[in-house]
Amino acid sequence: MSQNNSTKFYIAGSFRYSKLINNLANILEHSSFVRTYDWTVNKKADSIKKLHEIANKELQGIQLADFLVFIFPSGKGANIEFGIATALKKRIYILDMKNEIENFDLTSTFYFLDNVKIFKGSLDDFTNFIIDCEAK
Numbered sequence: 001m002s003q004n005n006s007t008k009f010y011i012a013g014s015f016r017y018s019k020l021i022n023n024l025a026n027i028l029e030h031s032s033f034v035r036t037y038d039w040t041v042n043k044k045a046d047s048i049k050k051l052h053e054i055a056n057k058e059l060q061g062i063q064l065a066d067f068l069v070f071i072f073p074s075g076k077g078a079n080i081e082f083g084i085a086t087a088l089k090k091r092i093y094i095l096d097m098k099n100e101i102e103n104f105d106l107t108s109t110f111y112f113l114d115n116v117k118i119f120k121g122s123l124d125d126f127t128n129f130i131i132d133c134e135a136k
Contacts, residue, residue: 007134008034010061012081013071015040020123021071024095027127033134037061059084067091069130073106082110092116093133095126 009028011021018040025035037057045051058081062068068085070078072094085092092115099120100106111118117133119126 006034007032007067008036008065009067009069010036010065010081010085011069011071012062012074012078012085013069014074014078017071017074024069024123024127028130031127031131036064062090063088065090067093067130067134070094072096072101072111079108086110086113086115089115091133093126093130094118095123096120097122 011025013021021040022038025038029035037060039054039058039061042054045054062081062084065085068082068090070082070092082092092113094101094111094116096118097120101111101118101120110116117129119129
């Protein structure tokens, strides 16, 4: 997938990874990738209306993205985003910093689909991995 100025990404993960997610996004953006939606700026939803608004923005972000980054492990929202990206046949990159993705109590069969690339290691090495994969 040849990377150019319009290659877009979406990051799925837990709020507990917000700092890591924003660091990753900044590195990718400095490499000419475009973030489709930054959900980390959202406050905790306090109404169904707000949930509806956020859900639509997140869905649109995934739809517009060329690839999805998934921080493992994450919660139900991120896994739903992963499922949407899978259904849309997006390229998916998983970051597993704790080498736990093969733990049967934590993993999912869908993490091992052909469109998914799993990376075990540090954030810096992961960003280089994504950049290298997208340059192909």
